[in-house]
Amino acid sequence: MEKDNFIHPCFENYKCGARFHLPVAFRCDTKCNYCKREYSDKIDRPGVSEGILSLSDVEAYIREKAALYPECRIIGIAGPGDPFANADELFGAFEIVNEKFPDYRCCVCTNGFYLPDNKERFLKSSVKYITLTINSVEEPTLAKIYDHLVLNGKCYHGEEMGNIIRKLQKEALDIIIQKENIRLKINIVVIPGINDGEIAGIVEATRDYGVYIYNLIPMLPVKGTRFGDIEQISSESLEAIKDDLRAAFPGIYIKDNCLRCRADACGRIE
Secondary structure (H helix, E strand, O other): OOOOOOOOHHHOOOOOOEEEEOOOEOOOOEEEOOOOOEEOOOOOOOOEEOOOOOHHHHHHHHHHHHHHOOOOOEEEEOOEOOHHHHHHHHHHHHHHHHHHOOOOEEEEEEOOOOOHHHHHHHHHOOEEEEEEEOOOOOHHHHHHHEEEEEEOOEEEOHHHHHHHHHHHHHHHHHHHOOOOOOEEEEEEEEOOOOOOOOHHHHHHHHHHHOEEEEEEEEOOOOOOOOOOOOOOOOHHHHHHHHHHHHHHOOOOOEEOOOOOOOOOOEEEOO
16 A cells, blocks of 8 residues: 555554544444444443434534644544445545545444445545454354345345355455555454454454454443343453454454444544
8 A cells, every 4th residue: 555644543553643424324224133223422431322414414523623624634434334334425425525624534443244346436436444343254144243234125134144144245345455555454353252262363364455443342231122231241351352362364454443333433533
């Protein structure tokens, strides 16, 4: 990737820089069994925003946040739904960034399910950073993590859904590596008793795609979700997984300071 004179704080393993998210993605193509989308100004976790930002308000919103965080040069879209399930809003917002704020870099966080349907728009876009959340490469496990997948008007469940997800995410990776000057992060939500024994398999399946950094995120138990009663993995167990990965994959870059941000998070990573 070409060098910039700033650093994306979510793509490094130290405290650095600022970012802000545009909460324009209101639709989602799936139901993760650990996720609960909500609108709130108090709850601090992924899937939450104070509201949905319309494209007509994007420019004013960016100017407001830029005044608060003048050092920021990263604008991301990470929800509260999946960005590629809201392709017009995603690419429409980034077109505004390109036109009005050309010195900013665009970032997107996605499950990648609808990236193949938007291949050409993505490859022509100004996206410089992309995070792909891959929670398993095993169909039975995917069938546990996701309740359903809606794809082109049809709803899928179980291992049939798991097979489709696995193929869609492989296709998304194949597309991402075609884009010049892009940096890739893989997010893995670590769920005790569900996928915590499969992390090395995810790394093995993705390591040849030029992944810059891996981010192992402890699942946050959320009341009202299917996984709401699963306890968060202990810091000791998570560190043991990371140590095993470093031993198995020398040179792997693993993030340790993820804040599990809201979909409208703004400010410095402190």
